[in-house]
Amino acid sequence: MNSTTPAIVTQAAVRQLPRAVLLLFCLAYALPGFIGREAWKTADATAFGIMIDLVRGGDWWSPGVLGAPAETPGWAAYWLGAWAIQALPFLAPETAVRVPFIGLLLFTFACTWYSVYHLARQPQAQPVSFAFGGEASPRDYARALADAAVLALAACLGLAQLGHETTPDVARLAGAAAMLYGASRVADLRSPHSRQVLAKTVIGWLLGCVLLVFGGAPGLALVLGAGLLAVLCGAGRSAEATGVPDGSTPAPVPLGLLAALAGVLGASWLLAWGLGALAPFTWPVLPETLDDWQRWLRLMTWFTWPAWPMALWTLWRWRHQLGSLHLLLPLWLAGASVLHSMLASEHLDRALLLSLPGFATLAAFALPTMRRSMSALIDWFTLLFFSVCALIIWVIWFAMMTGFPAKPAANVAKLAPGFRPEFSLLLFLAGALASLAWIALVAWRTGRHRQALWKSLVLPAAGATLCWLLLTSLWLPLLDHALSYGPLSRRIATLVPPGHCVVVDGLNHAQESALRYHGNLDLVRIGAREQDRCRALIVESERQDSLWKRTDLTQWAYRATVRRLSDRQERFALYIRVSPGPGTRP
Structure with missing residues (x-):
C-alpha cells in the first residue's frame, strides 16, 4: 500500500452500508419529483411538449413544437421520452x-x-x-x-x-x-x-x-x-x-x-x-x-x-x-x-x-x-439547517390547511392567488414518514456506535432528500399551481369555441405545449395556411399592439385577457373570429 498517502483508515471504519439501504435511499431521492406532478415551466414543459409532438407525428430528425425546432438541442432525451410514451400506453404521458x-x-x-x-x-x-x-x-x-x-x-x-x-x-x-x-x-x-x-x-x-x-x-x-x-x-x-x-x-x-x-x-x-x-x-x-x-x-x-x-x-x-x-x-x-x-x-x-x-x-x-472535529461540525450544521428547513415547510403547509399562523397563510395567498389548498392523505403520509425517518436517522447518527467512513455524509444526503420529498409531497399542489401552465391552459380552453383550431402568436414552446396537452387545443401558428379555419386567436400581451401587422383584425373580436394567477407578467389576449367587418380592439 501507499506509504505517502494522507489517508489513515482502520478496517473498523470501512464497514459496509447495507446494499438495501443504499438502494432504498437512491429510490427515495429519485422518485419524488418525478411522480404525481405536472410539467413545470419552462424547460421541463418545453421538453415534454417536444416529446408529445414526436408521438403525434412530428419530425424525429428535427424535434420541435408546431414545426419550430427545439431551442435546446438534445435528440437523446426527446427520443427517450417519446419512446416511453409509445411503449407505456397504460400510463399518462406525463408519467410515461x-x-x-x-x-x-x-x-x-x-x-x-x-x-x-x-x-x-x-x-x-x-x-x-x-x-x-x-x-x-x-x-x-x-x-x-x-x-x-x-x-x-x-x-x-x-x-x-x-x-x-x-x-x-x-x-x-x-x-x-x-x-x-x-x-x-x-x-x-x-x-x-x-x-x-x-x-x-x-x-x-x-x-x-x-x-x-x-x-x-x-x-x-x-x-x-x-x-x-x-x-x-x-x-x-x-x-x-x-x-x-x-x-x-x-x-x-x-x-x-x-x-x-x-x-x-x-x-x-x-x-x-x-x-x-x-x-x-x-x-x-x-x-x-x-x-x-x-x-x-x-x-x-x-x-x-x-x-x-x-x-x-x-x-x-x-x-x-x-x-x-x-x-x-x-x-x-x-x-x-x-x-x-x-x-x-x-x-x-x-x-x-x-x-x-x-x-x-x-x-x-x-x-x-478529515479530523473528527470537522466531521462533527458538518453534522451539527447539517442537522440544524435541514431541521429548520423541514420545520418551515411543515409550518407553511399547516398554515395553508388551517389559516394559522395567519402571516404564512397570507403570504401564500398573496404569492399564489387563486390557489385553494385541499388535504391529501397520501401526500401527508409521505411527508410524515419522511420526517419520522429523519428523526430516527438523527438519533442513530448521534448514538454511540462504531465510526463508519461514510457517516459524515449521511445527514447532508438525508437532509437534502427530506426537504425535497417534503416539497414534492406537502407542497406539490402549490408548486403545480405556481409552476405549471396546466391551470392557465384549462381556463383558456373553457373560453375557446369547441371543435375548432386556435391561432397562436408570440407564445413560447412551453406555453404552446401546455395548451395542446392540458387544454386539448389544436394549435396553428399565425401566418400558417390552416389559420383560415380557426375560430380563436391567442396572442401574448406584449405583441398585442402590433398584431395588426400580422393578421387582418377586422376578422377578429377581442374576447378576454387571461393570465397566470401566480405571474402577472404572463398575460394572453383571446380573440374570437367574427364576420368580416370592423375589428374590436381592447
Whole structure:
C-alpha cells in the first residue's frame, strides 16, 4: 500500500452500508419529483411538449413544437421520452416520459458509485499500512468511499430540481458520469478478467459519448473526452513520479485502448454531425461585469454545496499526489464543467449540473483525511439547517390547511392567488414518514456506535432528500399551481369555441405545449395556411399592439385577457373570429 498517502483508515471504519439501504435511499431521492406532478415551466414543459409532438407525428430528425425546432438541442432525451410514451400506453404521458429519466438519474448514481470504487482501488489512493496490521482492506475501503460518493452527490443542492426534469440536461449528466466510469475502469486492466474490464470500459465510454453528443453537448463531450484520454495516457508516469513503491505502480494504459476510446468519441461526434444533431457553434464569452461574476459565484456556492468545500479539502490533503488517477479524472470533469458554466451566457445552473459527479467523487476522498472535529461540525450544521428547513415547510403547509399562523397563510395567498389548498392523505403520509425517518436517522447518527467512513455524509444526503420529498409531497399542489401552465391552459380552453383550431402568436414552446396537452387545443401558428379555419386567436400581451401587422383584425373580436394567477407578467389576449367587418380592439 501507499506509504505517502494522507489517508489513515482502520478496517473498523470501512464497514459496509447495507446494499438495501443504499438502494432504498437512491429510490427515495429519485422518485419524488418525478411522480404525481405536472410539467413545470419552462424547460421541463418545453421538453415534454417536444416529446408529445414526436408521438403525434412530428419530425424525429428535427424535434420541435408546431414545426419550430427545439431551442435546446438534445435528440437523446426527446427520443427517450417519446419512446416511453409509445411503449407505456397504460400510463399518462406525463408519467410515461419520466420513466427513462428516473433510469438516467439512477444510472448517474450507479456510474458515480462504480467510478469511485475503481478509483479508490488504485495503489496511490490506498490508506497507510500499519506496522502490525489492521488497516482497511482495499475492497472494503473502496466500497466505503463509493457509498460516500453517492451520498455526496445526493446532498448537492443543485441536483434536486434539475435532476428531476425530463430535459436533455439529465441525459448530459448521465453521459458525464458514464464517461468518468469508463475512464475509471482502467484501474482493473491488470486483473485476470481484463477482457471483461476492457469491454465494460468501452461500453461505459460509448454510453457517455452518445448521451453527451446526442444530448446537445458535443463540444463539451470533445473537451471532456480529450482531457480524460490525456489523463489516462500519462497515468503510468504520474504514478512513478509520486513515489509509489515498486510493484504497486499501475501499468500504463494500452495505446490500443486509448485509440479505441478516442475512436468511439470521434465516431459519435461525426455521426451526430452527419445527421445534423449538432447545435450551431457560438463563441463562448466570460462574464463581463462584476454583477455577472457575483451571480456566478453565488450559484457555484450553493449549487455544489456541500461537495465543493470537501473537494477543496481533498485537493489540499492529497496535494502531493495530484498526478494520481483518483484525483485527476474527477478534477478534470469538475473543472471542465465549471469552466463551461462560466462561459455559458445563460442557463448557468444547467451547465454546472455536469460537474456534480466530479465534485462528489473528490468529496468522497476527503473522508479518510478529515479530523473528527470537522466531521462533527458538518453534522451539527447539517442537522440544524435541514431541521429548520423541514420545520418551515411543515409550518407553511399547516398554515395553508388551517389559516394559522395567519402571516404564512397570507403570504401564500398573496404569492399564489387563486390557489385553494385541499388535504391529501397520501401526500401527508409521505411527508410524515419522511420526517419520522429523519428523526430516527438523527438519533442513530448521534448514538454511540462504531465510526463508519461514510457517516459524515449521511445527514447532508438525508437532509437534502427530506426537504425535497417534503416539497414534492406537502407542497406539490402549490408548486403545480405556481409552476405549471396546466391551470392557465384549462381556463383558456373553457373560453375557446369547441371543435375548432386556435391561432397562436408570440407564445413560447412551453406555453404552446401546455395548451395542446392540458387544454386539448389544436394549435396553428399565425401566418400558417390552416389559420383560415380557426375560430380563436391567442396572442401574448406584449405583441398585442402590433398584431395588426400580422393578421387582418377586422376578422377578429377581442374576447378576454387571461393570465397566470401566480405571474402577472404572463398575460394572453383571446380573440374570437367574427364576420368580416370592423375589428374590436381592447
